[in-house]
Amino acid sequence: MTAPRKDWARCEGERIARRFGWTTLPVDPFAIARSEDITVSPLPEADKGVSGVFHIRGHDAFIFYRETPRQPGRERFSVAHELGHFFLEGHPAMIADQGGRHESRAGSFLQRQPIEVEADHFAAGLLMPTAPLRTFLADAPVGLEAIKRLRQKAKVSISAAAITYAQQADHPVAIIVSKGQRIQYAFQSPGLRALGRLIHPRKDDPLPAGATSHFNSDPSNVAVARQVCGATTAQIWFDGGGALPLDEEVLGLGTSGATLTVLSSEDLPRGDPDDSDDEDDDQPWSPTFR
Numbered sequence: 001m002t003a004p005r006k007d008w009a010r011c012e013g014e015r016i017a018r019r020f021g022w023t024t025l026p027v028d029p030f031a032i033a034r035s036e037d038i039t040v041s042p043l044p045e046a047d048k049g050v051s052g053v054f055h056i057r058g059h060d061a062f063i064f065y066r067e068t069p070r071q072p073g074r075e076r077f078s079v080a081h082e083l084g085h086f087f088l089e090g091h092p093a094m095i096a097d098q099g100g101r102h103e104s105r106a107g108s109f110l111q112r113q114p115i116e117v118e119a120d121h122f123a124a125g126l127l128m129p130t131a132p133l134r135t136f137l138a139d140a141p142v143g144l145e146a147i148k149r150l151r152q153k154a155k156v157s158i159s160a161a162a163i164t165y166a167q168q169a170d171h172p173v174a175i176i177v178s179k180g181q182r183i184q185y186a187f188q189s190p191g192l193r194a195l196g197r198l199i200h201p202r203k204d205d206p207l208p209a210g211a212t213s214h215f216n217s218d219p220s221n222v223a224v225a226r227q228v229c230g231a232t233t234a235q236i237w238f239d240g241g242g243a244l245p246l247d248e249e250v251l252g253l254g255t256s257g258a259t260l261t262v263l264s265s266e267d268l269p270r271g272d273p274d275d276s277d278d279e280d281d282d283q284p285w286s287p288t289f290r
């Protein structure tokens with residue numbers, strides 16, 4: 001199985017947004033589908049476990065998405081993901097070869113197919129293209145508030161906004177998603193990596209003592225999407241981190257049962273993102289995206 005082409009897929013998403021005239025946030029994936037005469041409809045209730053379907057029949061393409069009226073960001077990401085299967089070179093032919101129907105499943109990140117990873121990165125590029133994203137980030141505050149504003153501005157899920165923010169921010173920032181007392185995944189911003197080599201926690205590592213661990217010890221905090229803020233230091237979270245003080249902002253993600261933690265400091269300089277490497281490249285996009 002060939003490795004997914006993540007950067008290429010993200011660039012293609014950005015290029016398609018530009019081609020259809022979407023140069024500011026939010027980008028509307030439904031409108032792009034209409035422009036290409038792709039029929040977009042909600043999934044029938046019976047298709048449980050499926051977050052979206054791309055169907056190709058001759059010259060006709062169809063997208064079905066899971067309706068989540070209270071979480072419009074998830075619907076939009078799902079439609080953008082399926083658009084990836086339409087626009088990314090090689091995807092339509094592969095799906096046509098497999099009978100013309102492709103099902104996308106939320107949470108199936110074990111042995112995810114390369115086309116699934118590519119479609120996720122396409123969707124992120126389409127919904128949050130670099131140019132308007134950088135314009136937004138230039139004026140945004142640091143930390144959780146920036147993520148909440150990006151969610152509103154780009155009309156995406158909080159997880160999509162958080163991951164994209166962590167991948168693009170020049171400020172030193174890390175995001176950690178946890179469930180119970182275990183880490184699900186973590187990302188460091190280019191600005192944080194530029195400060196030195198910090199090794200962040202990995203999937204299934206225990207949460208360190210502090211605001212997030214305390215927050216998660218009461219599941220109702222997560223369920224009702226409470227938000228708290230604590231103080232921590234880099235060495236509590238990272239191997240190689242020193243006594244650097246950091247804000248620890250914590251937000252319950254509701255019915256997903258997950259918690260978002262944002263570590264940042266307003267007092268640190270912006271790093272030079274060109275110094276960063278890309279060690280998170282294996283991290284799945286989708287466990288909480290769709």
Ligand SMILES: [Zn+2]
Binds near residue numbers: 104115116
């Ligand atoms: Zn898919």
